Amino acid sequence: MALTQDTLYADLDLELSWSERELPERDRTRHVHRLHPYLGKFIPQLVEVLLGRYFRPGEHVLDPFAGSGTTLVQALESDLDATGVDVAAFNCLLMDVKTRMYNPFVLEQDLRAAHARVGELATGRLPAYVRRWYAPQAARELVGFRNLIDEYESAEVLRVVLARAARSARRTTHFDLDFPRQPQLEPYWCHKHRRECRPVETAAQFLGRYTLDTLARLKEFARVRSRERTATVIHGDVRELKLRRFDGVLTSPPYPGLIDYHEQHRYAYELLGLDDLREREVGAAAAGTSRAALAAYSDGIVAALRNAKKALPEHAPVVIVVNDRRDLYPEILERAGLRLEERLRRHVNRRTGRRAGEFFEDVLIAR
Numbered sequence: 001m002a003l004t005q006d007t008l009y010a011d012l013d014l015e016l017s018w019s020e021r022e023l024p025e026r027d028r029t030r031h032v033h034r035l036h037p038y039l040g041k042f043i044p045q046l047v048e049v050l051l052g053r054y055f056r057p058g059e060h061v062l063d064p065f066a067g068s069g070t071t072l073v074q075a076l077e078s079d080l081d082a083t084g085v086d087v088a089a090f091n092c093l094l095m096d097v098k099t100r101m102y103n104p105f106v107l108e109q110d111l112r113a114a115h116a117r118v119g120e121l122a123t124g125r126l127p128a129y130v131r132r133w134y135a136p137q138a139a140r141e142l143v144g145f146r147n148l149i150d151e152y153e154s155a156e157v158l159r160v161v162l163a164r165a166a167r168s169a170r171r172t173t174h175f176d177l178d179f180p181r182q183p184q185l186e187p188y189w190c191h192k193h194r195r196e197c198r199p200v201e202t203a204a205q206f207l208g209r210y211t212l213d214t215l216a217r218l219k220e221f222a223r224v225r226s227r228e229r230t231a232t233v234i235h236g237d238v239r240e241l242k243l244r245r246f247d248g249v250l251t252s253p254p255y256p257g258l259i260d261y262h263e264q265h266r267y268a269y270e271l272l273g274l275d276d277l278r279e280r281e282v283g284a285a286a287a288g289t290s291r292a293a294l295a296a297y298s299d300g301i302v303a304a305l306r307n308a309k310k311a312l313p314e315h316a317p318v319v320i321v322v323n324d325r326r327d328l329y330p331e332i333l334e335r336a337g338l339r340l341e342e343r344l345r346r347h348v349n350r351r352t353g354r355r356a357g358e359f360f361e362d363v364l365i366a367r
């Protein structure tokens with residue numbers, strides 16, 4: 001029997017839980033939060049509430065597992081400085097593009113000029129990955145766009161546009177863009193559109209749409225961010241870095257054995273030639289969830305939090321959003337020298353992909 005709404009919400013922090021009507025998708029993906037899809041990110045409204053509860057304007061927040069940069073973006077909206085660390089090169093590219101300060105005239109000129117050139121084709125032999133996952137026309141359009149990027153000052157922005165278009169243009173089913181296992185070469189029954197669909201043949205439509213959409217989103221964020229605050233992106237392993245001084249931590253760490261973020265964005269690594277450091281990922285999906293893998297995951301999170309703690313003043317807040325269904329985090333926090341002060345629970349009523357069932361997250365407040 002399904003839980004009633006009253007039962008479901010009885011033990012939840014309602015300020016951290018929203019219904020679809022209260023928080024529609026367009027609000028969860030406002031401005032730069034939609035520059036590129038990213039599986040597993042936490043919603044900006046949650047970060048906004050937590051920053052307001054545990055930080056003051058002008059302070060500097062650290063996210064040691066920064067992912068797509070939600071903490072950094074919301075910190076800039078909340079008049080805070082922020083630093084994000086991530087071992088994945090694509091994540092760092094995405095964070096940098098979201099939070100960088102732009103010359104608005106150069107940005108608009110570059111993106112509109114690149115938009116006018118969408119459809120230029122590459123010549124010569126294409127990389128093996130591109131030949132396998134893209135139709136011939138789409139492959140030449142993507143590589144053609146890649147070849148013009150370095151002509152523009154806004155090259156990093158155009159790299160994100162290329163990655164977003166490459167994600168959409170793969171030969172895969174519409175309902176399985178996150179984890180395609182093999183190219184889809186024939187028409188198929190589409191669970192997303194509830195009709196027969198065909199694999200994508202061209203990429204120009206995505207390149208054109210996303211170039212202008214990216215421009216609009218960066219301009220929208222420029223209107224709401226603090227001009228006095230900065231975001232710093234560090235590509236590296238937070239367990240090994242010498243960190244500066246921060247006023248607290250707000251993060252959503254990876255889950256054990258769930259998502260390989262390098263593989264999820266492989267199209268970007270292949271097309272952009274990014275460094276692949278997946279062997280340094282904490283909780284890498286390839287490691288699974290065996291007892292040994294969970295122990296290695298716990299060791300990795302402990303090492304990251306211990307190192308982050310060195311950069312914090314006494315009693316600084318360490319706020320962690322995680323689905324701790326294995327109850328690993330009380331021991332992790334203790335080993336890291338942190339005291340669990342509060343454990344809040346929130347209901348997540350929106351899931352990506354074809355998933356069912358109720359889903360909850362814990363918000364752990366440690367000092």
